Amino acid sequence: xxxxxxGYACGAVLGYLGDLIxxxxxxxxPVAAFGRAAGAVERRLWRDHRGHGTAHTLxxxxxxxxxxxxxxxxxxxxxxxxxxxxxxxxWAVLGGTSLGREARAVGGALxxxxxxxxxERLPHLCGRDPQSLDGPQMARAVVESVAENTSDAVVGALxxxxxxxxxxxxxxxxxxxxxxxxxxxxxxxxxxxxxxxRLDDVAGWPGARLTAALAVLAGPDRRGALRAWRADGxxxxxxxxxxxEASFAGALGVRLGGTLAYGGxxxxxxVLNGGARPPQVPxxxxxxxxxxxxxxxALGVTVAGRLxxxxxxxxxxxxNGRRTR
Numbered sequence: 001x002x003x004x005x006x007g008y009a010c011g012a013v014l015g016y017l018g019d020l021i022x023x024x025x026x027x028x029x030p031v032a033a034f035g036r037a038a039g040a041v042e043r044r045l046w047r048d049h050r051g052h053g054t055a056h057t058l059x060x061x062x063x064x065x066x067x068x069x070x071x072x073x074x075x076x077x078x079x080x081x082x083x084x085x086x087x088x089x090x091w092a093v094l095g096g097t098s099l100g101r102e103a104r105a106v107g108g109a110l111x112x113x114x115x116x117x118x119x120e121r122l123p124h125l126c127g128r129d130p131q132s133l134d135g136p137q138m139a140r141a142v143v144e145s146v147a148e149n150t151s152d153a154v155v156g157a158l159x160x161x162x163x164x165x166x167x168x169x170x171x172x173x174x175x176x177x178x179x180x181x182x183x184x185x186x187x188x189x190x191x192x193x194x195x196x197x198r199l200d201d202v203a204g205w206p207g208a209r210l211t212a213a214l215a216v217l218a219g220p221d222r223r224g225a226l227r228a229w230r231a232d233g234x235x236x237x238x239x240x241x242x243x244x245e246a247s248f249a250g251a252l253g254v255r256l257g258g259t260l261a262y263g264g265x266x267x268x269x270x271v272l273n274g275g276a277r278p279p280q281v282p283x284x285x286x287x288x289x290x291x292x293x294x295x296x297x298a299l300g301v302t303v304a305g306r307l308x309x310x311x312x313x314x315x316x317x318x319x320n321g322r323r324t325r
Contacts, residue, residue, distance in 0.1 A: 005310030007083040008165055009303045012158065014083075015090020016299050023097035030092040034064060035177055042182065046192060053182065053192035057199060060178055065171035072166045089166045093173035095153035096295045099125075100288040103146050107284035110135050125149070127184070128260055140279045143287045144256050147215075147248035148241045150291040152176050155214070155298040156207025162302035175203045201239055208240035210301065211294060212247040218293040219251025220286075226250065228273040232257075235270035242272075249273035252286055 024031075038060045045056045068089070075082040102124045109118035118138050119130035125145040133141060156176070160168035175196070182189045183197035212233065216225040228250025229243055236242025236257070249256040249272045256279070257272040 005306055007079050008086050009307055011083040011086025012090050012161060012303055014087035018091035019094040019097050024095060031173060031177060034174060038178060038181060048191055050191050050194045054195040057178055057195040061171060061174040064174040065167045068170035069167040086166055089169045090161060093157045093169045099146060099149050099153055103142050103284055103288050106138060106142050107281055110139060110281045136278055139281050139284060140256060142284050143279045144245055146287040146291050147245045150294055151208045151211040151244045154295040155211040156204050158298050158302040159207045159210060162306040172203055175200050204240040208244050210298060212243040214294045214297045215247040215251050215290060218297055219290055221251055221253055224250035224253060232272040246272045251290060252283055254279040254283055
């Protein structure tokens with residue numbers, strides 16, 4: 001048992017370092033392969049019905065989790081291979097380095113006034129209509145996306161990895177990917193994507209709260225981050241994006257939220273940290289740096305939590321063994 005938890009800790013650290021060094025490849029990424037498989041399943045199962053969408057979610061996310069569990073179990077007597085599997089899975093599901101890279105690409109284009117390039121790169125971060133946005137609006141979109149994806153692409157995965165090992169890592173990324181694919185409120189997916197969206201809300205809950213707490217701890221304005229989280233975190237339509245974006249807004253001293261457009265659909269969202277100034281281009285780099293600090297802290301917290309849980313369990317087993325003698 002001790003080796004299992006230590007092996008996970010080593011694998012998680014190695015996988016995190018792998019993401020820092022290699023990031024996501026342009027081609028052949030495992031998550032992209034999962035997306036193609038999920039798309040093929042969707043073509044067979046799609047009906048404008050919640051039941052069919054639930055089946056799609058169970059087949060795709062459940063199949064990925066079961067496959068990961070079987071692979072991990074097959075390596076239970078090979079600690080080195082199991083650590084390598086954890087490292088590979090952690091690298092595959094994390095996206096923090098790619099998140100920062102794409103945010104900086106948009107920020108660099110905005111800094112030199114090249115709005116066309118900024119609009120071309122923005123869809124790599126979020127699903128907003130870039131043609132309807134000017135420079136300051138794109139800066140706001142990037143900061144909001146960095147905040148939300150710090151939870152989705154880094155912290156949430158680390159939390160579920162600490163809780164469930166490789167199956168937890170894989171299941172979280174599968175659910176998050178399905179939500180991105182079908183969990184939005186377009187006419188095609190309003191009912192079909194309902195299960196994926198609700199499951200993503202549940203899976204993302206612990207990671208979002210940890211992300212918000214770590215943004216308070218790691219941000220340049222701790223009081224502002226905590227104040228914005230408490231005041232505005234619950235106003236956002238997403239139960240998980242709200243606390244994260246509000247805490248980032250307070251930590252960075254900027255105002256987020258407001259009107260935005262998704263695929264021709266206009267939404268008017270509550271303003272977060274409303275007394276602050278709107279984001280500017282330099283705030284993109286500040287958000288990326290805060291995201292990196294939050295990710296590193298999350299790695300430390302989740303690995304320490306996993307090791308502590310293993311220690312508690314070993315002591316409990318020893319105590320039970322003494323009582324049965």
